[in-house]
Amino acid sequence: MSEAGPEERLRKRRDDVVRRLAHVSSEIDGLRTDRGAESADDEHDPEGVTLSAEWSRLEGLREAAERELLEIDAALARSASGAYGVCVSCGRPIPAARLEARPDATRCVACATASGR
Ligand SMILES: [Zn+2]
Known part of the structure; x- marks a missing residue:
């Protein structure tokens, strides 16, 4: 039992990605709440720009994590079918x-x- 098999490594990595995804999603939710609270005049609000930039950054992170999750799931499926x-x-x-x-x-x-x- 010295070395973790590929499947175990994949599962570990999957856990990491799922955690990252949950974290990013909660940040996006938080941002949505902030945005809703000050939607009245965001054109003149300097913070509106910062929020948009933060928003795109988080969306990018979320998409990357989702893509990674799909790849890991595909790898796990291949592993199950012996094609890994x-x-x-x-x-x-x-x-x-x-x-x-x-x-x-x-x-x-x-x-x-x-x-x-
Ligand atoms: Zn090749």
Whole structure:
């Protein structure tokens, strides 16, 4: 029992992403509340600009986390079907070092580079 298997790493990572997503969502909710409270005159409110910037930043974080979650779920599904760690492009095994760095990787380094990921 020295090393965590890929599935365990994926689940751990999934927990992290779920936590991050919950955190970002609650910040977005907080921002929505702030915004609602001062919606009367936000064109002349210097804070309106800051809030919009913060809003886009949080939305960006949330989208990234959601995307990551989908990738992790897809990797877990592949793991369940025995296809985990096999490059979806060329069918060769993905090197362990790469899976270590990116447990949700779907392509080997060569194919990922070729496809821009
Ligand atoms: Zn490949």
